[in-house]
Amino acid sequence: MALFVLKRALLLGLMLIGLILIMFTISHVAPGDPAAVAAGPDATREMVEVIREEYGLDEPLPVQFWIYLTNVLQGDLGRSIRTTRDVTHDLLRYFPATFELVMVAMLLAVLIGVPLGMLAAVFRDRGLDHAIRLVSVSSVALPMFWLGLLLQFFISLKLGWLPLGGQLGLLTERPPPITHLILVDALLRGQFDVFREALAHIILPAIALSAPALAAIIRVNRAEMIEVLHQDFIVTARAHGISQFRIVAVYALRNAMIPTLAMIGLRFGWMLGGTVLVEGVFDWPGIGLYAVQSAVNSDFQPVMGATLLIGFSFMLANFMIDIAYGWLDPRLREAQ
């Protein structure tokens, strides 16, 4: 097992270097001068030269890559031109909000998707199955940002049930940080009214962000449940007179959950990507909004930094799934 983990960790490291190489290449394929790109559209010639010096952009390409690589690995992601702030510092500040949103969205997708997938499998090819299929196909096809706008329009503006955007009301003070996750901090500090307010703010963006993952979870869980429900041990359980509910919700579900779990892990990365669409709609102060605002302003280093952070989180999630799989299924360890 230790060897298995070590090998996977090594692969993770290589993938990260590969990702940094891709980002480096992207910044150099731009027509014109990478220093000018890094310095932004309004830079004077002196500023471009300062950037060129600072990032070693007058050196040969391999040396430049080495400088970039060592900088990134040391946590130096450059500076924003717009704000002159340190990108790493910014990302650390915005990441908790994104993390909190993704976690709640994933929780929603699992809590809704797993039962729906189960029901669809049990009522296969009947009305309920078709209705659930419509939900899952629609969740893929609905543009997340448009779904967000629809939710704002109906739930916030027409019905007034939930707030339009942001993490908390304008007048509410954030709980003193412990984990920097507002929901968790509010609970830990015993500020239940703040918790309720934060929860009200996070629901709509989380629903919008969870749509594609919901579809994927329903699909996988349905297919796996159908497969499992045909196996011998289910027939045996039936013959023993065990209730249908227990068979489906305990015996079958437990076996169907492993592929579903893998899908959930994979979806974390995609959700992080989805934040670039959803956070802007809901004024959610996370890295998605940060990346988009920087991209629109041709502020290049923050976009690169956010992409690297999202890519690395995605790789890390996959790494953890691999480890979990190896732990659950010893055959996979042997195969490596």
Added chain:
Amino acid sequence: MSAGSEATTPAPRRGLADWRQRHASTLRSLRLYAHTFSRSVSSMLGLGLVLLFFLLVLIGPWIVPFPEDARGAVNLDIKLQAPDATHWFGTDEVGNDIFTRVVLGTRVSFQIGLIVVAIALVIGVPLGIVAGLAGGWLRETIMRVTDVFLSVPGLVLALAVVAVLGPGILNAILALALVWWPGYVRLIESKTLALKSEPFVDAARAVGAGTARIVFLHILPNCVSPIVVKASMDMGLAILAAASLGFIGLGAQPPHPEWGAMISIGRHYLPDFWWYSTFPGLAIYLTVLGFNLLGDGLRDILDPKTRSR
């Protein structure tokens, strides 16, 4: 084989009946495909939606009531009017007919989708075949690069590319194509690996067929089904991704009639002028839904082993 059958047939007859006879087995399986496909409501719904939007792509410019409204006309006296008999989907903040712009937006979206998927195919399929056939360091290199590309959500990578190149429809297409090809490499590589050890490929090699012959006559034809299924799904997803870039403000720029860009302006006119962002969003939803259902339906008939039920 064909040489032998020709020798026993006296004189090749010409005509429809003869053509039918020679292609009997192909026709039979096509009829079966059509039958299976048409019995599925969702497949037919998908096909219907895709055909409808393709029709709009073809005849759009001739049926829209105000063609000049897609080219930046300004009619401030009729701005932000609710849907009525003249303006079916209402008008926007400069008095342009939203119905016209949504219909002509179909062309923009389909162009982007087709180009992105085509570039992805042209890059991805040859790389996948090379990786599958070659093995060794060449395969390792291709597949590891593919893995790295697939390890970042495509939209985020596209965002980074557009941030370097600058906003605009061409750069958006370039960025999406750049992140779209790895999916095809992985698909075709696994398919090629599986086909490579099939008896009929061994047999072809044993009778002296060269690599080119094997690729074009044995590997590629067997890759067509999964490619068609994936390309159909990807048309929808590429259109969705392009609209997303447009919404962020990095794709097509106004007054170009692009759905995502329209929604991104329209959102500032919610809730009073709800029609502005509603109809372009509905167009995206129905297009992507159509391609998804079509892809699902095609998978069910072309690739029954991998289907989800």
